Amino acid sequence: MRILISGASISGPVLAYWLTRYGFEVTVVERAPALRKTGGHAVDLFRPAMEISEKMGVLPRIEALATGTDTGTIYREGTQRPVRVDITKAVGAISDRHVEIMRDDLSEAYYDAGRDHVEYLFGDSITAISRDVEVTFEHAAPRRFDVVIGADGLHSNVRRLVFGDDAGRTQFLGGYLAVMSVPKTLAHDGEMISHIGAGRLAAIYTAQPLDDARVVFLFRTEKELEYHYRDALRQQELLRAAFAGMHPQVDGWLGELDRTPAFYFDSITQLQLDTWSRGRVTLVGDAGYCPAPAVGGSTSLSVLGAYVLAGELAQAGGDHERAFASYERKMGEPVRRSRALARGVAKSLVPRSRAGVWALTRGAQLISLLPAGLTKAVARLNTKGVRLYDSMPVPDYTRADV
Numbered sequence: 001m002r003i004l005i006s007g008a009s010i011s012g013p014v015l016a017y018w019l020t021r022y023g024f025e026v027t028v029v030e031r032a033p034a035l036r037k038t039g040g041h042a043v044d045l046f047r048p049a050m051e052i053s054e055k056m057g058v059l060p061r062i063e064a065l066a067t068g069t070d071t072g073t074i075y076r077e078g079t080q081r082p083v084r085v086d087i088t089k090a091v092g093a094i095s096d097r098h099v100e101i102m103r104d105d106l107s108e109a110y111y112d113a114g115r116d117h118v119e120y121l122f123g124d125s126i127t128a129i130s131r132d133v134e135v136t137f138e139h140a141a142p143r144r145f146d147v148v149i150g151a152d153g154l155h156s157n158v159r160r161l162v163f164g165d166d167a168g169r170t171q172f173l174g175g176y177l178a179v180m181s182v183p184k185t186l187a188h189d190g191e192m193i194s195h196i197g198a199g200r201l202a203a204i205y206t207a208q209p210l211d212d213a214r215v216v217f218l219f220r221t222e223k224e225l226e227y228h229y230r231d232a233l234r235q236q237e238l239l240r241a242a243f244a245g246m247h248p249q250v251d252g253w254l255g256e257l258d259r260t261p262a263f264y265f266d267s268i269t270q271l272q273l274d275t276w277s278r279g280r281v282t283l284v285g286d287a288g289y290c291p292a293p294a295v296g297g298s299t300s301l302s303v304l305g306a307y308v309l310a311g312e313l314a315q316a317g318g319d320h321e322r323a324f325a326s327y328e329r330k331m332g333e334p335v336r337r338s339r340a341l342a343r344g345v346a347k348s349l350v351p352r353s354r355a356g357v358w359a360l361t362r363g364a365q366l367i368s369l370l371p372a373g374l375t376k377a378v379a380r381l382n383t384k385g386v387r388l389y390d391s392m393p394v395p396d397y398t399r400a401d402v
């Protein structure tokens, strides 16, 4: 059975790895000319994704590439004295098994795990998918597949081609996100420095495996902003306006906008498709169920979704109808809960008011001061919220009864 996957970031390579393990023939088409190695950002792997990475044999490599950001220094806008936060303890409260890694390092680890058994077509993109899964590409000759899977991110090409009006079912969560690369000398290994004010947050971090540092900006707006998604100059103008006068250090970061080699800007948007499959086509990861970038554990959800989809196709002996239905059933609950969590995090991560900023920094400080056992015990009481990702089950597809 021949399967085409669009996208080679996180969910694409994980899916390709498992599908080839189960004996399927897999081609992955990726728009970028090679595996992405610039830009990107730190992502979180929680318990389910850690377990799946372990099954793939890549966990030691992932752990060796962890960012190691364990201290936070927070400046509240308008105040001089920083608040120190123990990030390890704060994350420990929400997950027993977690690692933070740069997305591009993670992508490479997953890609290397399966590359010898997968056909990768870099620098190409699907242009059309017919009802009987005849696929045309920008460059490669047309080919027929049995199943096509969109693993091509929040702005998925496959979703746009196949899902008609439903492709755009999104909810704006009231904010924007930007990331840019800056010289490594502006940051310190192991420490994240943040400035938080009402409606805006700017932070810098670097990591031992990185040659540069990354600045992340999050800001609130009541209405969606007007800009073209390819117009980086307009996006940078909006960013400068949103962070004007926050702090001299933030001004220094914004000064790097003119020379940054990598800049990303997007709205914090949640995908709201109820179903991810149409005929012989389905979606995985951010393409199908992005809870919203940077405010939910969407990387862990993507890894879990890719693993479940491959397992269901194998269990169903390639019967795509049965497999897709079962995949959607198994991922439905984790996706719904992730969406709810992301909506809450989007509200609390960038507070609206000065009082909210105070409460956020005070809460982070308190977690740092309390013994780790106590913060974990309190967090465990809340299985619907912060410990959601750790509570997601990972099916064992080596057993006949899953």
Ligand SMILES: Cc1cc2nc3c(=O)[nH]c(=O)nc-3n(C[C@H](O)[C@H](O)[C@H](O)COP(=O)(O)OP(=O)(O)OC[C@H]3O[C@@H](n4cnc5c(N)ncnc54)[C@H](O)[C@@H]3O)c2cc1C
Residues within 6 Å of the ligand: 006, 007, 008, 009, 010, 011, 012, 029, 030, 031, 032, 036, 041, 042, 043, 044, 045, 103, 124, 125, 126, 151, 152, 153, 154, 155, 156, 157, 177, 178, 179, 264, 284, 285, 286, 287, 293, 294, 295, 296, 297, 298, 299, 300, 302
């Ligand atoms: C700024 C930012 C910060 C984030 N922070 C976090 C975090 O802290 N924690 C966390 O868990 N997650 C975070 N995320 C989310 C995380 O990056 C995603 O959940 C994860 O990368 C999803 O993986 P994916 O493979 O499904 O999609 P993506 O990583 O988006 O990859 C999609 C792939 O498809 C390719 N593609 C796109 N169009 C086409 C096309 N037409 N043809 C072929 N290929 C195509 C792209 O080049 C890319 O390689 C963040 C995201 C952003 C943007």
